[in-house]
Amino acid sequence: MLSRSEFIFKCISQEDKLERARQFNQLLSRQRSGWGLNSSRGCNYIIFKPFTMIGVTLALLALLLTIFWFYAKRKQSYWAARGVKTPPFYPILGHTPRIMSNKAGRWVFDDEAYSKYGGSNFCGIYEMMNPALLVGNPEILRQIFVKDFDHFVDRRSFKAPHKNDEIVNKMLSVENGDVWKNLRAIMTPTFTSGKMRNMFPLVCAKADALVSFSLQEATKKPYVDMKMNFGRFTMDTIASCAFGIECNSLLDENAIFTKKAEAFFDISGMRMFKFAVFGIVPSLFKWLNIQLNPDEILFFKEVAEETLSARRAGEKRGDFLDLLLETQALDESESSKIALDDITIIGQSVLFLVAGFDTTASTLAFTSYLLAKHHEEQERLRKEIQDIIREHGEINYQSIMEAKFLDSCIMETLRMYPPLTTTERVCTRDFKLPNSDITVPRGMIVQIPIWCLHHDEQYWPEPYVYRPDRFMPENKACIRNYTHLPFGAGPRNCIAMRFALMEAKVALAKMIIAADISLAPGHEDVKLSTGPGILRAVGGVNLVLSPLREE
Numbered sequence: 001m002l003s004r005s006e007f008i009f010k011c012i013s014q015e016d017k018l019e020r021a022r023q024f025n026q027l028l029s030r031q032r033s034g035w036g037l038n039s040s041r042g043c044n045y046i047i048f049k050p051f052t053m054i055g056v057t058l059a060l061l062a063l064l065l066t067i068f069w070f071y072a073k074r075k076q077s078y079w080a081a082r083g084v085k086t087p088p089f090y091p092i093l094g095h096t097p098r099i100m101s102n103k104a105g106r107w108v109f110d111d112e113a114y115s116k117y118g119g120s121n122f123c124g125i126y127e128m129m130n131p132a133l134l135v136g137n138p139e140i141l142r143q144i145f146v147k148d149f150d151h152f153v154d155r156r157s158f159k160a161p162h163k164n165d166e167i168v169n170k171m172l173s174v175e176n177g178d179v180w181k182n183l184r185a186i187m188t189p190t191f192t193s194g195k196m197r198n199m200f201p202l203v204c205a206k207a208d209a210l211v212s213f214s215l216q217e218a219t220k221k222p223y224v225d226m227k228m229n230f231g232r233f234t235m236d237t238i239a240s241c242a243f244g245i246e247c248n249s250l251l252d253e254n255a256i257f258t259k260k261a262e263a264f265f266d267i268s269g270m271r272m273f274k275f276a277v278f279g280i281v282p283s284l285f286k287w288l289n290i291q292l293n294p295d296e297i298l299f300f301k302e303v304a305e306e307t308l309s310a311r312r313a314g315e316k317r318g319d320f321l322d323l324l325l326e327t328q329a330l331d332e333s334e335s336s337k338i339a340l341d342d343i344t345i346i347g348q349s350v351l352f353l354v355a356g357f358d359t360t361a362s363t364l365a366f367t368s369y370l371l372a373k374h375h376e377e378q379e380r381l382r383k384e385i386q387d388i389i390r391e392h393g394e395i396n397y398q399s400i401m402e403a404k405f406l407d408s409c410i411m412e413t414l415r416m417y418p419p420l421t422t423t424e425r426v427c428t429r430d431f432k433l434p435n436s437d438i439t440v441p442r443g444m445i446v447q448i449p450i451w452c453l454h455h456d457e458q459y460w461p462e463p464y465v466y467r468p469d470r471f472m473p474e475n476k477a478c479i480r481n482y483t484h485l486p487f488g489a490g491p492r493n494c495i496a497m498r499f500a501l502m503e504a505k506v507a508l509a510k511m512i513i514a515a516d517i518s519l520a521p522g523h524e525d526v527k528l529s530t531g532p533g534i535l536r537a538v539g540g541v542n543l544v545l546s547p548l549r550e551e
């Protein structure tokens with residue numbers, strides 16, 4: 001009788017094979033190896049005893065690992081074989097642990113690749129075992145972003161298969177190829193200066209609320225966390241312009257919209273892990289039906305759906321939603337535009353919140369921090385705004401968008417603290433790198449180290465010094481093209497750059513004429529966030545606000 005734990009493998013019964021098996025069994029029994037052959041009742045079995053099974057399994061596993069190791073080694077020799085430098089990397093994991101690390105900002109890794117391993121021209125990196133390219137040469141960047149854009153149309157796709165991820169999959173930033181081209185063509189007119197002008201009063205109203213809230217807070221506290229307040233201002237502005245709702249996060253910090261948005265933006269370890277796994281084995285999400293994005297996405301979907309119904313009932317505000325809905329009202333003979341379906345419109349509303357909330361808030365927080373630190377620049381800016389008010393009676397769209405020093409202060413902040421420190425493109429058609437014999441194959445990811453270009457001494461003397469004058473018209477000619485990329489560049493740059501700048505300029509101008517800003521004692525430095533997300537100030541930006549006029 002066979003014991004239960006014995007694994008029985010039924011084997012072939014032909015005469016000649018049986019004979020060979022007997023010989024095999026005898027040999028093994030002699031060696032007391034734990035294998036056996038049972039041929040009673042005319043059946044032939046090879047019997048594996050448990051301890052032997054473990055041994056065999058381990059041997060197989062070791063074999064598989066060895067094969068995988070050699071496979072990874074071969075993949076990770078891609079750049080060495082082509083004579084392209086790479087920063088030191090881990091076997092199998094490549095540079096991914098450093099890129100995704102929560103201990104240092106993404107730019108710390110980029111900076112090493114850029115300055116020590118040739119990245120200021122180009123260098124190789126490995127995302128796990130997959131080779132990718134990091135390019136810091138402004139001339140090559142011009143080709144990637146603009147001249148040879150048709151080779152670099154796409155970004156990495158994060159399209160998850162779960163039904164609740166559908167909205168994210170429809171976002172402009174996630175779409176690729178012709179779908180992206182069509183969507184971008186439809187959405188671009190949403191951000192013309194005419195449309196910005198219409199939205200200007202909405203933004204001014206939110207900026208006024210920001211100023212009075214912050215000044216009130218300043219009467220009760222020794223200093224105010226302006227990162228928090230600018231965050232609430234951008235939240236209110238986007239909620240108003242993209243969702244058509246008044247969420248009043250400045251007045252009601254428990255507003256449900258704000259709470260959901262905060263939860264959505266909380267990129268905890270688990271979410272990072274999910275994104276990392278999705279990047280490596282996207283098919284796992286399909287097999288196991290895993291949702292990639294958090295449940296809050298459904299809340300925003302509901303809010304946008306309700307607003308769409310209200311708009312269809314006749315309500316109009318001149319905001320993003322109205323502009324996107326207009327595409328549905330056009331008949332085909334009137335326009336070459338394709339009407340957007342509801343889910344696509346909702347996707348873009350959520351995208352505006354995701355892409356516009358923290359980026360603009362960080363820009364404002366860092367600018368006010370730098371102006372508090374450099375009081376002479378703050379005085380210059382205040383004077384420029386006061387002159388505008390004297391001339392026009394108020395802050396209006398034209399004058400604020402033309403204010404040169406205001407623009408320079410924000411541009412210099414975006415140089416020193418670009419909210420997105422890296423952007424990327426996916427090569428969509430093989431591309432030969434100029435002045436080299438390297439061809440970037442279709443499908444390869446190209447990383448663009450924005451932060452490194454912004455801090456490269458050869459383009460920006462004394463790169464860590466805040467000097468808005470670099471961007472004044474008389475000095476602009478000295479700036480090398482494609483070395484200042486806070487909004488990316490080319491046809492796939494930030495679609496809302498004009499809106500973001502209008503929002504930031506209005507808020508900063510209103511703040512600076514209402515209060516003198518200085519650094520709070522003990523908060524002279526800002527601590528930068530780490531990890532691969534948006535560059536932000538952790539622990540807030542704490543400033544002392546001294547009112548300059550009666551509110």
Ligand code: HEM
Nearest residue numbers: 173352355356359360423486487488489492493494496500
């Ligand atoms: C100061 C604020 C902002 C900064 C620094 C910023 C920066 C960027 C950057 C670097 C990119 C990638 C560009 C590229 O790869 O070439 C981008 C893309 C994008 N941004 Fe912004 N952004 C800001 C505000 C906004 C706002 C307010 C919105 C929406 C209301 C927005 C919507 C988008 C969208 C939709 C894309 C994807 C465009 C596409 O794939 O076609 N951004 N942004």
